[in-house]
């Protein structure tokens with residue numbers, strides 16, 4: 013029998029650890045496959061096969077994933093497969109930013125967090141782990157979780173469900189240090205007022221990257237910036253703290269290092285800042301379609317907690333601009349894939365459409381768009397705090 017390149021030989025088994033800052037584990041051996049989880053560097057994995065530059069890794073006996081070889085370091089083949097690590101204690105305590113759930117285990121293992129919004133919950137899967145002690149200690153300082161319940165899904169897979177008190181979630185972060193996996197669950201929104209809120213606004217493109225270009229030459233980056241600057245003024249005058257990732261026609265990274273590097277710079281400038289909302293402002297263009305017939309407004313989100321602000325901002329934009337309400341959609345855009353805060357990307361109108369391009373040149377249209385976003389953000393905070 014001929015073993016093709018797709019075959020997974022037994023001698024491919026070996027230990028790996030993640031080397032990239034963000035390592036995607038996927039459902040199959042290509043970038044077209046969905047992500048199972050994203051891990052930081054230094055997390056130990058166990059490969060059971062290799063195919064065309066991708067390692068097949070065993071998260072649990074019940075779940076495999078694939079990781080690209082450029083994202084990992086292969087460890088010595090003599091290292092044996094590690095057995096399940098014991099989880100000896102789980103606790104939830106209050107901290108400034110929210111609740112910190114600490115899972116005590118002797119060494120790190122891969123994990124996955126799934127967010128649910130109705131009812132609100134975070135589910136933390138820890139692979140290659142088993143519960144040595146059942147139950148979670150919820151300390152009185154914990155203000156975020158209603159209940160935290162661990163479950164042994166398989167003999168090498170523990171799931172902990174954190175049922176949350178606040179209906180509208182504000183983000184989470186997870187990491188491993190000092191023999192603890194720590195999940196920070198950010199506390200819900202307090203107060204309906206715009207005053208004191210922190211909003212990060214990302215005017216799309218800039219500098220060498222024009223974004224879309226309209227039929228008479230309008231550059232998307234200019235319209236994005238005009239709307240963002242006006243939105244920043246409105247938010248600031250209402251008492252909010254605003255960070256515009258750019259305030260002129262330039263890249264956000266110190267130097268232009270390509271579109272991927274620029275997106276990374278925007279992520280670095282916005283992640284884990286304790287913001288209340290991240291908003292990326294863009295305008296749209298048709299790829300292969302008809303520029304005359306494609307027009308209107310679209311809004312995108314990735315994390316489930318970002319659905320509510322996405323829907324509210326889309327409705328406000330269409331009502332105030334008088335644009336066609338095309339859709340709200342899930343999309344794995346790079347700047348939306350962080351889980352630290354609700355993140356939304358709006359496409360106010362189509363630069364590629366002759367009528368909407370003309371509108372996007374008009375300062376009055378920028379004003380309407382900015383006011384719509386301002387009103388939408390205000391409504392979002394009011395609804396989020398009441399839930």
Ligand SMILES: [Zn+2]
Pocket residue numbers: 216217223224232294295
């Ligand atoms: Zn764009």
